[in-house]
Amino acid sequence: MRYYIAGHRGMVGGAILRRLAARQEAGEPLTLLTRTHADLDLTDQVAVRDFMQTERPDVVILAAAKVGGIHANNSYPAEFIYENLMIECNVIHQAYAAGVTRLLQLGSSCIYPRAVPQPMREDALLTGVLEPTNEPYAVAKIAGIKLCESYNRQYGVDYRSVMPTNLYGPGDNFHPDNSHVLPALMRRFHVAARDGLDEVVIWGTGTPRREFLHVDDMAEASLFVLNLDARTYGRETQPMLSHINVGSGEDISILDLARLVARITGYTGRIATDPDKPDGTPRKLMDVSRLARLGWRASIGLEQGIAETYQWFLDQPAHMLRQG
Ligand SMILES: NC(=O)C1=CN([C@@H]2O[C@H](COP(=O)(O)OP(=O)(O)OC[C@H]3O[C@@H](n4cnc5c(N)ncnc54)[C@H](OP(=O)(O)O)[C@@H]3O)[C@@H](O)[C@H]2O)C=CC1
Numbered sequence: 001m002r003y004y005i006a007g008h009r010g011m012v013g014g015a016i017l018r019r020l021a022a023r024q025e026a027g028e029p030l031t032l033l034t035r036t037h038a039d040l041d042l043t044d045q046v047a048v049r050d051f052m053q054t055e056r057p058d059v060v061i062l063a064a065a066k067v068g069g070i071h072a073n074n075s076y077p078a079e080f081i082y083e084n085l086m087i088e089c090n091v092i093h094q095a096y097a098a099g100v101t102r103l104l105q106l107g108s109s110c111i112y113p114r115a116v117p118q119p120m121r122e123d124a125l126l127t128g129v130l131e132p133t134n135e136p137y138a139v140a141k142i143a144g145i146k147l148c149e150s151y152n153r154q155y156g157v158d159y160r161s162v163m164p165t166n167l168y169g170p171g172d173n174f175h176p177d178n179s180h181v182l183p184a185l186m187r188r189f190h191v192a193a194r195d196g197l198d199e200v201v202i203w204g205t206g207t208p209r210r211e212f213l214h215v216d217d218m219a220e221a222s223l224f225v226l227n228l229d230a231r232t233y234g235r236e237t238q239p240m241l242s243h244i245n246v247g248s249g250e251d252i253s254i255l256d257l258a259r260l261v262a263r264i265t266g267y268t269g270r271i272a273t274d275p276d277k278p279d280g281t282p283r284k285l286m287d288v289s290r291l292a293r294l295g296w297r298a299s300i301g302l303e304q305g306i307a308e309t310y311q312w313f314l315d316q317p318a319h320m321l322r323q324g
């Protein structure tokens with residue numbers, strides 16, 4: 001079985017690759033295909049076509065995307081919508097053109113409207129206006145869902161979409177401005193504790209709530225959904241063979257997250273807020289009951305996950321930490 005993992009050097013792609021490599025080690029007849037961004041730019045239609053026609057994978061896992069936190073989304077809207085649309089169109093269409101019948105792509109919890117009832121159910125998609133700070137990215141992610149649904153309906157392929165909540169863990173992006181909130185706070189509190197600072201400022205009011213899932217759980221859930229038999233997956237996602245939420249089912253305020261990260265990194269000074277920075281969506285807790293009915297639940301708790309990620313952070317040579 002030939003798997004192509006697009007985005008294998010990213011946080012999620014890397015976690016998925018580690019799992020598949022372990023299965024290969026255990027004797028499963030798997031061939032794992034990977035290409036770096038430098039070797040295969042997925043926004044290049046001809047390059048993706050040539051790769052798919054040459055390598056002809058049996059399964060494609062699309063974990064490559066232009067990804068970033070609220071500041072990055074707010075700062076580079078054109079890159080977020082263009083690059084993600086192109087990556088999805090190229091990988092999904094060229095996979096189909098090369099005879100690939102099974103594909104899994106990763107969307108995002110930000111596909112849901114800003115003001116839907118919480119927790120957010122899969123059928124809340126397209127029922128309201130999106131959160132402005134990441135609307136371009138969300139539109140691209142919604143297009144990815146619709147691409148898979150449409151290719152399933154017209155061509156009879158089995159292309160599946162999982163919608164991750166906010167993720168964290170080894171291999172995350174720790175860029176001070178462009179990263180997501182959890183790695184950003186981990187790096188900031190780590191430096192403040194190391195340098196004996198007496199105040200750390202977090203963005204926004206600290207009142208928004210976010211749900212977090214460890215990337216190892218995300219990788220397990222991705223392979224779980226990918227390997228569901230088609231009838232079971234179809235029964236749960238009828239009529240559109242649409243998407244499935246993946247989350248921990250619990251959320252936390254940004255201020256309480258900051259207090260938790262401070263404790264784990266050993267920072268004991270003040271935590272101040274900066275209301276001039278955007279809060280983004282007030283809350284985006286996912287309804288994970290569909291995936292639970294199918295038999296999967298998250299297993300890594302937030303405090304344990306942050307502590308393990310911080311240990312991984314400390315073990316990395318500083319220059320090896322991704323700061324994209
Ligand atoms: N992290 C999170 O909190 C969440 C992530 N997701 C989704 O999960 C998926 C994985 O995210 P995550 O692992 O965090 O992201 P990362 O940024 O860690 O990884 C993305 C990968 O995609 C690669 N990539 C980006 N653009 C291109 C391109 N044009 N051609 C080839 N490769 C490219 C990157 O390579 P390089 O770095 O070399 O450019 C990187 O290896 C994405 O679809 C994301 O939208 C959804 C919800 C939350």
Ligand SMILES: C[C@H]1O[C@H](OP(=O)(O)OP(=O)(O)OC[C@H]2O[C@@H](n3cnc4c(=O)[nH]c(N)nc43)[C@H](O)[C@@H]2O)[C@@H](O)[C@@H](O)C1=O
Nearest residue numbers: 068069070108166179180181184202203204208278279280
């Ligand atoms: C993951 C998912 O969701 C993403 O949206 P988001 O959850 O709003 O992004 P975020 O992880 O950057 O969390 C932002 C929240 O956290 C607060 N906050 C405090 N201090 C820092 C801080 O230092 N950095 C950041 N980034 N946020 C901070 C900030 O004020 C805001 O309230 C999409 O971009 C998109 O990528 C997507 O798919």
